[in-house]
Amino acid sequence: MMSKIVRTMASFLILFVLIYGLYIIMHGHSTPGGGFQGGAVVASGVALLIVAFGSHSIHRSLLERRLSILISIGLLIFIGLAFGGMAKTFFYNFLVGSPIFGHIPPSGPNPGEMSSGGVIPIMDIGVGLNVAGGLSAILLVMALATTVMEVEE
Amino acid sequence: MVVASLAFVEFLVIILARDIYLNGLHIYTLGASSPDLTIPENYIVPVRIILEVDSMSIFMAIISATVSLAAAIYSLSFMKGETGQNRFYTLLLLLVAGMFGMVLTGDLFNLFVFLEIASIAGAALTAFRTKFADTAEGGLKYIVISTVAALMVLFAIGIFYAQYNLINIGALAHVMQYTMLDKIALVLLAIAFMMKLASVPLHMWCPDTYSVAPASITIMLVVASYACLYALFRTCFTLYGVSPDMVTVGWIVITLGMLTMFVGVTMAVFQTDIKRLMAYHCISQTGYMLLGIGVGLAVLNRPEALNTYGIAAMDGGIFHIINNALYKGLLFLTAGALFYRTGTRDLNRMGGLAHKMKWTTIFYIIGALSISGIPPFNGFASKLLIYESVYRFNPILAIVAMITSILTLASFTKAFYSAFMGAELPEYQEVKEVPKSMIAGMAILAAGIIFFSLFPGLVVERLAHPATEALINQGAYISGIMGGGG
Amino acid sequence: MRKIAIAVSLSIFIGFLIATAFLIHxxxxxxxxxxxxxxxNTQSETGANNAVTAVIFDYRGFDTLGEATILFTAVTGVVMLFRAKKKREK
Amino acid sequence: MTQGIPFNVPFLAVAALIGIAFYIIVSQRNLIKLVMGLSILASGVNLFLITLGYREGGVAPIYTHAPAGIMVLPVPQALTLTSIVIAVACLALMLSMVVHIYRHTGSTDSEKSRIMKG
Amino acid sequence: MSISGLSYSPWSPIFWLLASVVVMIMAYFFRRRGQKKYKKDTEQTKIFLCGEEVPEAKQRHIRAHNVYWGFFETMKEYYDANIKAHTGIINDYIIWFLVLIAISAIILFIVGIV
Structure with missing residues (x-):
């Protein structure tokens, strides 16, 4: 538990961190970034909260069981999309050319579009959930475990 | 549910195996518009990840599926009463997935990824019983060793990528020029995999890890280390093939194999902890495989020697892998059964348990006779193949292998005597036979041993020999990827 | 003894690494x-402008699946390792 | 070979990083330092992978608002991303095991905290 | 090839199985010729030790540590060196790894030149 200034700033900054992370996840197919990077940014927001408020008060609202559900959902999205292309092969990008995200951008440098990339944006979201949940769960559990030990001694 | 899924996997593997023996090598390109499209249209090198399954891969897959099925059935009652069971089974399935990925993939980087999956799942499972003091130590040793080995593998992959801009095994073998950099990569890959499969003098993590893991996990770790053995074979035979230094590499492998056999077994005789004793045996049995394969590697460039005894040596080495996975698994499971009922792994504190645990004793006897190479059992069949062929290569090696076998018998007699024989000790009056599912898990492996003992010729011809052919036939593997002439 | 072994083998190992640095392209x-x-072919095959993301999710998607699985494995392992402690707390 | 950076300095940096990492791993008895050494080793290998993909004067392989010119290779970047996540996963597991070892034995020294030998 | 030799040679498992069946039948016949008076849980099953007091089960059992004592005593130097090498310290495992990489790289290097 840090001082009041840190806590106020953390609760203010966490919004920006989360929005930035979501932006990186959503725009992975057209700008630098992607599921892993955005997920890591979101997890760093959780780390900020843990540092500011202490792991026990975070643990009250963010159980690691719910985080593991998040991880599983992300992984299931990913695997489901991979199986979606099963008509041709595993991991076949079956959404390219279809109405959803199917737009193929002109070749060469261009301004970039949201609705391109086939399954890639959705996979980004799945992996983003997975990484954000996973790294937050690791941080939370290890923070809890170490603080409990300090209390005992 | 876990058992059902693993049984289903076993079923799928057997179907795939039958198909492969009938039709040869299988290719699956992930993400292409057709599974056979290994190289994109109008292009020269493969871009996507390719799964490539030949007889050797499916041989290892059969071992993994069988042993993990037995381990899962065994765990049902072995793990009863522990907390965190759902996570235990999740990790067990992930370990199986890692092993399957390692043996079925045709891509080096993918091999690295699955190696790490198997390592992390294995290390976490090793430290599963957190209430004991030594489990975390075993897990830490395993994961540190795995990480160092895996990073060296990754460095070698980087070297390949820098030279040829490829990470596919078949395509790399196609363009391999055997430069100085390739030699460095070969050393890194070979030694890293040797570290993972616990060859002397890199074996010291092995008893520490195997002895503290739950018994059903230990046998999975044994099979995971054989998946690394498979990776070593792939590196030496398929990736480097008939390059001129293979004689040297073969002799390095033979030397390490001899050291592994001898040091492993002599240290095993000394142990008083039953699972450490078995872990040292595991090391020494790995030496047989390295010896058989090393002889094959050393004569790879001489066709007449290869045909007279090289192939037989490799058959023996590969047959020994599946034999050892079965009987070593059985022995570790009996050790787990002893631990389950007595609560100790220390042989000094055991005795007279044969009066109470009849099935465990019978399974132990089967496993011990088999591992020591007593004639009717399958351990003898594979050892005989190795002795006969290695004797023609170099008699001294065969003699050391026989001494190792004798010492193996000696140490298992010691363990048998002190754990099962003797008077009924007062502190074990309450001991009962282990629950049914543990017996079922052991019975699967014992049935495998008996089947292999009765029909060794059949197994060698149907399972081990195609695997050897697949290893030697580098051209077929390459042409699977590159198509046509290879 | 140990120090000599460290020094000799480490220097040889680094020597080979430096040789790698000179031999490489x-x-x-x-x-x-x-x-x-x-x-x-990134844009025409996958429709994504970012070639790195295209490699991660399309060309080498199986690696990414393995990687996500590794993260899942690590989370499962860490949560499993610290399970007993939390039970005692409650 | 002539213009740009002479003597493959980035690869020499990789060699130095891996050498330092191995020195830490073999000489430091503190388990936390050992884990730090492994982390440095992972960074060294990642640096090696990422330097492999660089092309003189290349831009990032992203077509959105890209300036004209050659692009650096995308595959090493993807491989590095994978290996970074793997390193993080290993690190988390190793640290939690070190915590357990410290709880049981009260020491993070690899010689004092060992139970098994021989 | 000696694969086929496995099924026809005297090492064939079927042959050994038959032999063990014969031995079992013989053992059964010898057993049938034994004393009929033997009964369980009477004085007959007690251990006879020249009339001495029979020690407790705990003392009767030879513990694992003492098995093969002579072997270890003979090979003392080998075992002392070996156990000294198995330190159980993680750092040493990595040292062995480096040493082995160095040795095998040098061997390959020299062979490549010669």
Missing amino acids: PFGYPPSEMDDYIIE
């Missing part, structure tokens, strides 16, 4: 058959 001029194909 000059920095900035790698061979690029596979990557040229990816750079050229």
Whole structure:
């Protein structure tokens, strides 16, 4: 538990961190970034909260069981999309050319579009959930475990 | 549910195996518009990840599926009463997935990824019983060793990528020029995999890890280390093939194999902890495989020697892998059964348990006779193949292998005597036979041993020999990827 | 004894690493058959502008699946390792 | 080979990083330092992978608002991303095991905290 | 090839199985010729030790540590060196790894030149 200034700033900054992370996840197919990077940014927001408020008060609202559900959902999205292309092969990008995200951008440098990339944006979201949940769960559990030990001694 | 899924996997593997023996090598390109499209249209090198399954891969897959099925059935009652069971089974399935990925993939980087999956799942499972003091130590040793080995593998992959801009095994073998950099990569890959499969003098993590893991996990770790053995074979035979230094590499492998056999077994005789004793045996049995394969590697460039005894040596080495996975698994499971009922792994504190645990004793006897190479059992069949062929290569090696076998018998007699024989000790009056599912898990492996003992010729011809052919036939593997002439 | 072993083997190992550094292609001029194909065909095959993301999720999607699985494994392992402690707390 | 950076300096940096990492791993008895050494080793290998993909004067392989010119290779970047996540996963597991070892034995020294030998 | 030799040679498992069946039948016949008066849980099953007091089960059992004592005593130097090498310290495992990489790299290097 840090001082009041840190806590106020953390609760203010966490919004920006989360929005930035979501932006990186959503725009992975057209700008630098992607599921892993955005997920890591979101997890760093959780780390900020843990540092500011202490792991026990975070643990009250963010159980690691719910985080593991998040991880599983992300992984299931990913695997489901991979199986979606099963008509041709595993991991076949079956959404390219279809109405959803199917737009193929002109070749060469261009301004970039949201609705391109086939399954890639959705996979980004799945992996983003997975990484954000996973790294937050690791941080939370290890923070809890170490603080409990300090209390005992 | 876990058992059902693993049984289903076993079923799928057997179907795939039958198909492969009938039709040869299988290719699956992930993400292409057709599974056979290994190289994109109008292009020269493969871009996507390719799964490539030949007889050797499916041989290892059969071992993994069988042993993990037995381990899962065994765990049902072995793990009863522990907390965190759902996570235990999740990790067990992930370990199986890692092993399957390692043996079925045709891509080096993918091999690295699955190696790490198997390592992390294995290390976490090793430290599963957190209430004991030594489990975390075993897990830490395993994961540190795995990480160092895996990073060296990754460095070698980087070297390949820098030279040829490829990470596919078949395509790399196609363009391999055997430069100085390739030699460095070969050393890194070979030694890293040797570290993972616990060859002397890199074996010291092995008893520490195997002895503290739950018994059903230990046998999975044994099979995971054989998946690394498979990776070593792939590196030496398929990736480097008939390059001129293979004689040297073969002799390095033979030397390490001899050291592994001898040091492993002599240290095993000394142990008083039953699972450490078995872990040292595991090391020494790995030496047989390295010896058989090393002889094959050393004569790879001489066709007449290869045909007279090289192939037989490799058959023996590969047959020994599946034999050892079965009987070593059985022995570790009996050790787990002893631990389950007595609560100790220390042989000094055991005795007279044969009066109470009849099935465990019978399974132990089967496993011990088999591992020591007593004639009717399958351990003898594979050892005989190795002795006969290695004797023609170099008699001294065969003699050391026989001494190792004798010492193996000696140490298992010691363990048998002190754990099962003797008077009924007062502190074990309450001991009962282990629950049914543990017996079922052991019975699967014992049935495998008996089947292999009765029909060794059949197994060698149907399972081990195609695997050897697949290893030697580098051209077929390459042409699977590159198509046509290879 | 241990210090001599460390010194000798480490120096030989670093020697080989430096040899690798000199033997490898000059920095900035790698061979690029596979990557040229990816750079050229990313947009038409996957529809993504970002070639790295295209490699991660399309060309080498199986690796990414393995990687996500590794993260899942690590989370499962860490949560499992610290389970007993939390039970005692409650 | 002539213009740009002479003597493959980035690869020499990789060699130095891996050498330092191995020195830490073999000489430091503190388990936390050992884990730090492994982390440095992972960074060294990642640096090696990422330097492999660089092309003289190349831009990032992203077509959105890209300036004209050659692009650096995308595959090493993807491989590095994978290996970074793997390193993080290993690190988390190793640290939690070190915490357990410290709880049981009260020491993070690899010689004092060992139970098994021989 | 000696694969086929496995099924026809005297090492064939079927042959050994038959032999063990014969031995079992013989053992059964010898057993049938034994004393009929033997009964369980009477004085007959007690251990006879020249009339001495029979020690407790705990003392009767030879513990694992003492098995093969002579072997270890003979090979003392080998075992002392070996156990000294198995330190159980993680750092040493990595040292062995480096040493082995160095040795095998040098061997390959020299062979490549010669």
